[in-house]
Amino acid sequence: MSSNALVIEAHSNRGAARLGSGEICAFHFPRRLERPLPGDRIVLDDKGSLLAVQPRLNEFGRGDPRGRFKAIAANLDRALIVIAAEPAPSPDLVHRYVAAALIQGIKPVIVVNKSDLPCPEQPPFSDLADLAALDIPIYRCRCRPEPQLDSLAQEISTGTSLLAGQSGVGKTSLLNALVPDLARQTGQLSRVTGKGTHTTTSATLHQLPGGAWLVDTPGVWEYGLWVMPSAELARGFPEFARLDQRCRFRDCRHLTEPNCAVRAASESGQIPVGRYHAWTRLLREQQRLGS
Secondary structure (H helix, E strand, O other): EEEEEEEEEEEEOEEEEEEEOOOEEEEEEEOOOOOOOOOOOEEEEEEEEEEOOOOOOEEEEEOOOOOOOOEEEOOOOEEEEEEEOOOOOOOOOHHHHHHHHHHOOOOEEEEEEEOOOOOOOOHHHHHHHHHOOOOOOEEOOOOOOOEOOOOOOHOOOEEEEEEEOOOOOOOHHHHHOOOHHHHHHHHHHHHHHOOOOOOOOOOOOOOOOOOOOEEEEEEOOOOOOOHHHHHHOOOOHHHHHHHHHOOOOOOOOOHHHHHHHEEEHHHHOOHHHHHHHHHHHHHHHHHHHHH
Protein backbone atom coordinates (compact mmCIF):
# COMPACT_ATOMS: atom_id res chain seq x y z
CA MET A 1 0.00 0.00 0.00
CA SER A 2 1.30 3.48 -0.85
CA SER A 3 0.61 6.91 0.62
CA ASN A 4 0.95 10.50 -0.55
CA ALA A 5 3.11 12.88 1.46
CA LEU A 6 4.63 16.37 1.43
CA VAL A 7 8.42 16.66 1.74
CA ILE A 8 9.51 18.72 4.73
CA GLU A 9 13.26 18.19 4.49
CA ALA A 10 15.68 15.96 2.55
CA HIS A 11 19.34 15.01 3.07
CA SER A 12 21.56 12.72 0.97
CA ASN A 13 19.34 9.60 0.73
CA ARG A 14 16.72 10.23 3.40
CA GLY A 15 14.26 12.86 4.50
CA ALA A 16 11.12 13.74 6.43
CA ALA A 17 7.62 14.13 5.03
CA ARG A 18 4.16 14.99 6.29
CA LEU A 19 1.46 12.41 5.68
CA GLY A 20 -2.17 13.27 5.01
CA SER A 21 -2.90 12.53 8.69
CA GLY A 22 -0.52 15.31 9.74
CA GLU A 23 2.08 12.87 11.06
CA ILE A 24 5.73 13.52 10.22
CA CYS A 25 7.57 10.39 9.10
CA ALA A 26 11.08 9.57 7.96
CA PHE A 27 11.53 8.18 4.48
CA HIS A 28 14.35 6.74 2.40
CA PHE A 29 15.05 7.30 -1.28
CA PRO A 30 17.41 5.29 -3.47
CA ARG A 31 20.01 7.29 -5.34
CA ARG A 32 18.65 6.12 -8.68
CA LEU A 33 15.57 8.30 -8.11
CA GLU A 34 15.46 12.05 -8.44
CA ARG A 35 16.24 13.69 -5.13
CA PRO A 36 13.06 15.12 -3.59
CA LEU A 37 12.93 18.72 -2.44
CA PRO A 38 11.00 20.53 0.30
CA GLY A 39 7.59 21.28 -1.19
CA ASP A 40 7.54 18.15 -3.34
CA ARG A 41 4.50 15.89 -3.34
CA ILE A 42 5.71 12.30 -3.18
CA VAL A 43 4.44 8.74 -3.02
CA LEU A 44 5.82 6.41 -0.30
CA ASP A 45 5.47 2.68 0.11
CA ASP A 46 4.44 1.04 3.38
CA LYS A 47 8.12 0.65 4.37
CA GLY A 48 8.83 4.39 4.14
CA SER A 49 10.70 4.29 0.85
CA LEU A 50 10.17 6.76 -1.98
CA LEU A 51 8.26 5.41 -4.96
CA ALA A 52 7.80 8.58 -7.00
CA VAL A 53 8.06 12.37 -6.99
CA GLN A 54 4.96 14.03 -8.41
CA PRO A 55 5.51 16.46 -11.34
CA ARG A 56 6.72 19.86 -10.16
CA LEU A 57 5.20 23.23 -10.97
CA ASN A 58 8.60 24.90 -10.58
CA GLU A 59 11.91 24.79 -8.76
CA PHE A 60 13.87 27.51 -7.00
CA GLY A 61 17.64 27.18 -6.84
CA ARG A 62 21.02 28.76 -7.32
CA GLY A 63 24.19 28.24 -9.32
CA ASP A 64 26.85 25.97 -7.85
CA PRO A 65 30.59 26.83 -8.12
CA ARG A 66 30.63 25.34 -11.63
CA GLY A 67 27.64 27.36 -12.77
CA ARG A 68 25.20 24.44 -12.70
CA PHE A 69 21.64 24.87 -11.44
CA LYS A 70 21.16 23.39 -7.96
CA ALA A 71 17.50 23.13 -6.92
CA ILE A 72 16.60 24.05 -3.32
CA ALA A 73 12.80 23.76 -3.11
CA ALA A 74 9.84 23.00 -5.35
CA ASN A 75 6.24 24.04 -6.04
CA LEU A 76 6.55 27.61 -4.80
CA ASP A 77 4.13 30.49 -5.13
CA ARG A 78 6.53 33.23 -4.06
CA ALA A 79 10.11 33.88 -2.99
CA LEU A 80 10.72 36.29 -0.10
CA ILE A 81 14.01 38.07 -0.76
CA VAL A 82 15.21 39.43 2.58
CA ILE A 83 17.70 42.30 2.66
CA ALA A 84 18.79 44.72 5.36
CA ALA A 85 20.92 47.84 5.69
CA GLU A 86 23.33 45.78 7.81
CA PRO A 87 24.94 43.74 6.40
CA ALA A 88 24.43 45.71 3.20
CA PRO A 89 23.93 43.50 0.13
CA SER A 90 25.95 43.72 -3.06
CA PRO A 91 24.38 45.95 -5.75
CA ASP A 92 23.10 42.99 -7.79
CA LEU A 93 21.96 40.61 -5.04
CA VAL A 94 18.28 41.56 -5.27
CA HIS A 95 18.37 41.59 -9.09
CA ARG A 96 19.81 38.06 -9.09
CA TYR A 97 17.08 36.80 -6.78
CA VAL A 98 14.33 38.59 -8.70
CA ALA A 99 15.60 37.21 -12.01
CA ALA A 100 15.84 33.68 -10.61
CA ALA A 101 12.27 33.82 -9.32
CA LEU A 102 10.78 35.27 -12.51
CA ILE A 103 12.67 32.80 -14.71
CA GLN A 104 11.10 29.94 -12.75
CA GLY A 105 7.60 31.45 -12.73
CA ILE A 106 7.74 32.33 -9.03
CA LYS A 107 6.49 35.66 -7.65
CA PRO A 108 9.33 37.70 -6.11
CA VAL A 109 8.61 39.59 -2.90
CA ILE A 110 11.22 41.90 -1.34
CA VAL A 111 11.42 42.16 2.45
CA VAL A 112 13.52 45.01 3.86
CA ASN A 113 14.23 43.81 7.38
CA LYS A 114 15.68 45.86 10.26
CA SER A 115 13.55 48.73 8.95
CA ASP A 116 14.57 50.92 11.89
CA LEU A 117 18.01 51.29 10.29
CA PRO A 118 18.48 53.97 7.61
CA CYS A 119 18.89 52.44 4.15
CA PRO A 120 22.00 53.42 2.18
CA GLU A 121 21.33 55.66 -0.81
CA GLN A 122 22.87 53.15 -3.20
CA PRO A 123 21.85 49.99 -5.09
CA PRO A 124 19.97 47.84 -4.45
CA PHE A 125 18.08 50.14 -2.05
CA SER A 126 17.99 52.95 -4.60
CA ASP A 127 16.47 50.45 -7.09
CA LEU A 128 13.51 49.47 -4.90
CA ALA A 129 11.12 52.01 -6.40
CA ASP A 130 11.91 50.70 -9.89
CA LEU A 131 11.24 47.14 -8.72
CA ALA A 132 7.98 48.21 -7.09
CA ALA A 133 6.94 49.69 -10.46
CA LEU A 134 7.18 46.12 -11.83
CA ASP A 135 4.46 45.13 -9.33
CA ILE A 136 6.98 43.41 -7.05
CA PRO A 137 5.66 43.80 -3.48
CA ILE A 138 8.04 45.39 -0.99
CA TYR A 139 7.56 45.04 2.77
CA ARG A 140 9.49 46.84 5.50
CA CYS A 141 9.78 44.79 8.67
CA ARG A 142 11.56 44.70 11.99
CA CYS A 143 11.65 42.01 14.64
CA ARG A 144 13.10 43.86 17.63
CA PRO A 145 12.11 44.87 20.18
CA GLU A 146 8.70 43.66 18.98
CA PRO A 147 7.85 42.19 15.58
CA GLN A 148 6.46 44.71 13.08
CA LEU A 149 5.76 42.76 9.92
CA ASP A 150 3.86 45.27 7.78
CA SER A 151 1.35 43.10 5.82
CA LEU A 152 3.84 40.31 5.15
CA ALA A 153 1.87 37.67 7.06
CA GLN A 154 -1.16 38.40 4.87
CA GLU A 155 0.98 38.19 1.71
CA ILE A 156 2.11 34.65 2.55
CA SER A 157 -1.18 33.41 4.01
CA THR A 158 -1.82 31.10 1.04
CA GLY A 159 0.27 28.63 -0.91
CA THR A 160 3.97 28.04 -0.35
CA SER A 161 6.60 30.75 0.10
CA LEU A 162 10.38 30.55 0.30
CA LEU A 163 12.49 32.66 2.66
CA ALA A 164 15.91 33.51 1.23
CA GLY A 165 18.60 36.04 1.89
CA GLN A 166 22.05 36.95 3.03
CA SER A 167 23.46 35.70 6.32
CA GLY A 168 22.88 38.22 9.10
CA VAL A 169 19.80 39.96 7.69
CA GLY A 170 17.51 38.53 10.40
CA LYS A 171 15.85 35.64 8.57
CA THR A 172 15.72 33.55 11.74
CA SER A 173 13.98 36.35 13.63
CA LEU A 174 11.48 36.73 10.77
CA LEU A 175 10.88 32.99 10.76
CA ASN A 176 10.17 32.98 14.50
CA ALA A 177 7.76 35.90 14.09
CA LEU A 178 5.92 34.27 11.19
CA VAL A 179 5.81 30.74 12.63
CA PRO A 180 4.75 31.08 16.30
CA ASP A 181 5.10 27.35 17.02
CA LEU A 182 8.46 27.01 15.27
CA ALA A 183 10.08 25.36 18.32
CA ARG A 184 7.41 22.65 18.37
CA GLN A 185 7.71 22.00 14.64
CA THR A 186 11.51 21.84 14.68
CA GLY A 187 11.45 19.65 17.77
CA GLN A 188 9.07 17.22 16.10
CA LEU A 189 11.24 17.19 12.98
CA SER A 190 14.38 16.64 15.04
CA ARG A 191 12.84 13.60 16.73
CA VAL A 192 12.07 12.11 13.30
CA THR A 193 15.41 12.88 11.63
CA GLY A 194 17.74 12.68 14.63
CA LYS A 195 19.28 16.02 13.66
CA GLY A 196 19.65 19.05 15.90
CA THR A 197 17.39 22.09 15.76
CA HIS A 198 19.81 24.99 16.17
CA THR A 199 21.28 25.49 12.70
CA THR A 200 19.73 25.83 9.24
CA THR A 201 21.91 23.63 7.03
CA SER A 202 19.31 22.70 4.42
CA ALA A 203 15.95 23.96 3.21
CA THR A 204 13.08 23.08 5.56
CA LEU A 205 9.33 23.45 5.13
CA HIS A 206 7.32 24.94 8.02
CA GLN A 207 3.56 25.33 8.36
CA LEU A 208 2.14 28.80 8.96
CA PRO A 209 -0.78 29.41 11.36
CA GLY A 210 -3.43 29.50 8.61
CA GLY A 211 -2.19 26.33 6.92
CA ALA A 212 0.10 27.87 4.29
CA TRP A 213 3.75 26.83 4.06
CA LEU A 214 7.10 28.58 4.36
CA VAL A 215 10.44 27.14 3.23
CA ASP A 216 13.42 28.37 5.25
CA THR A 217 16.77 28.24 3.46
CA PRO A 218 20.35 28.58 4.74
CA GLY A 219 21.77 32.09 4.68
CA VAL A 220 24.36 32.85 2.01
CA TRP A 221 26.94 35.57 1.64
CA GLU A 222 26.28 35.98 -2.09
CA TYR A 223 23.63 34.44 -4.32
CA GLY A 224 24.84 33.30 -7.73
CA LEU A 225 22.88 32.48 -10.85
CA TRP A 226 23.55 29.45 -13.02
CA VAL A 227 24.79 29.37 -16.62
CA MET A 228 21.91 30.09 -18.98
CA PRO A 229 21.24 31.50 -22.46
CA SER A 230 20.73 35.27 -22.64
CA ALA A 231 17.11 34.67 -23.69
CA GLU A 232 16.50 32.85 -20.39
CA LEU A 233 18.12 35.62 -18.36
CA ALA A 234 15.90 38.09 -20.21
CA ARG A 235 12.84 36.48 -18.60
CA GLY A 236 14.14 37.98 -15.36
CA PHE A 237 13.82 41.46 -16.91
CA PRO A 238 10.22 41.47 -18.18
CA GLU A 239 10.19 45.23 -18.69
CA PHE A 240 12.48 44.68 -21.71
CA ALA A 241 9.97 42.41 -23.49
CA ARG A 242 7.84 45.23 -24.91
CA LEU A 243 10.92 46.84 -26.48
CA ASP A 244 13.29 44.12 -27.60
CA GLN A 245 11.22 43.37 -30.73
CA ARG A 246 12.12 46.86 -31.92
CA CYS A 247 15.83 46.09 -31.74
CA ARG A 248 17.64 45.85 -35.07
CA PHE A 249 18.81 42.31 -34.35
CA ARG A 250 16.45 39.54 -33.22
CA ASP A 251 19.09 38.10 -30.87
CA CYS A 252 20.12 41.51 -29.51
CA ARG A 253 21.79 41.29 -26.10
CA HIS A 254 21.25 45.02 -25.45
CA LEU A 255 24.94 45.73 -24.93
CA THR A 256 26.76 47.39 -27.83
CA GLU A 257 24.60 46.30 -30.78
CA PRO A 258 23.49 49.17 -33.08
CA ASN A 259 19.87 50.35 -32.97
CA CYS A 260 19.12 48.65 -29.67
CA ALA A 261 15.69 49.78 -28.47
CA VAL A 262 16.31 48.64 -24.90
CA ARG A 263 19.54 50.60 -24.54
CA ALA A 264 17.87 53.65 -26.10
CA ALA A 265 14.97 53.33 -23.66
CA SER A 266 17.37 53.28 -20.72
CA GLU A 267 19.08 56.42 -22.01
CA SER A 268 15.72 58.21 -22.40
CA GLY A 269 14.40 57.09 -19.01
CA GLN A 270 11.69 54.74 -20.32
CA ILE A 271 13.54 51.90 -18.60
CA PRO A 272 15.16 52.61 -15.22
CA VAL A 273 18.89 52.96 -15.73
CA GLY A 274 19.53 50.88 -12.59
CA ARG A 275 17.71 47.92 -14.08
CA TYR A 276 19.56 48.28 -17.38
CA HIS A 277 22.92 48.42 -15.60
CA ALA A 278 21.96 45.34 -13.57
CA TRP A 279 21.15 43.55 -16.84
CA THR A 280 24.51 44.38 -18.38
CA ARG A 281 26.42 43.29 -15.27
CA LEU A 282 24.51 39.99 -15.00
CA LEU A 283 24.88 39.30 -18.72
CA ARG A 284 28.64 39.85 -18.56
CA GLU A 285 28.72 37.64 -15.48
CA GLN A 286 27.00 34.96 -17.55
CA GLN A 287 29.71 35.31 -20.18
CA ARG A 288 32.37 34.76 -17.52
CA LEU A 289 30.53 31.75 -16.09
CA GLY A 290 30.23 30.17 -19.51
CA SER A 291 33.83 30.78 -20.53
